[in-house]
Amino acid sequence: MPIVAGDIDFHLSGGAGNTDPNAALGGAISTTQLTDNTLNNLWDDVSGAESSAGDTEYRCIYVKNAHGTLTLQSAKIWIETNTTSPANAMSIALGGEGMNGTAETVANESTAPVGETFSQPTNYAGGLSLGNLTAGSTYPIWVKRVIPASTSAVDNVTYVLKVQGDTAA
DSSP: OOOOGGGEEEEEESSTTOOOGGGOSSBSEEEEEOOTTOTTSSOOOOOHHHHHHOEEEEEEEEEEEOOSSOOEEEEEEEEEEOOSSSSOEEEEEEOTTOTTOOBOOOSSTTSOOTTOOOBOOOSTTTSEEEEEEOTTOEEEEEEEEEEOTTOOOOSSOOOEEEEEEEOOO
């Protein structure tokens, strides 16, 4: 049976037992999966002080091919829908450690990972290449959230990351 959307998982970083999205600052993959359509599944609310001054924050997640035997070939990740807030912007970067690597750990959510290049790809053609993601393999992904200074409050801000590739039948 080919790989289906349910075979591609997103996990927090921060060590096997980490369940706190605010601690997803790199390190080993967590057993905790991100849940679709759940507010604050990766980010905390933006405080008034952060909104007033502006803020840039980072999180590290892992993409996992949870299929038992098949490789997701020519896999790519991109931002299918950027934020629903007119002011905020999301960017992504591949963890330089590559497939099955353990992402570096940053000191806090305001510290950028070293050497990663962030971009805002919007489709498969421009997506970031994960290569051939073999069965059970993981790939670290950094997500960057930018809140410009003097941003007005917006409720329920969402965005969508998408992973796609080819698979054997």
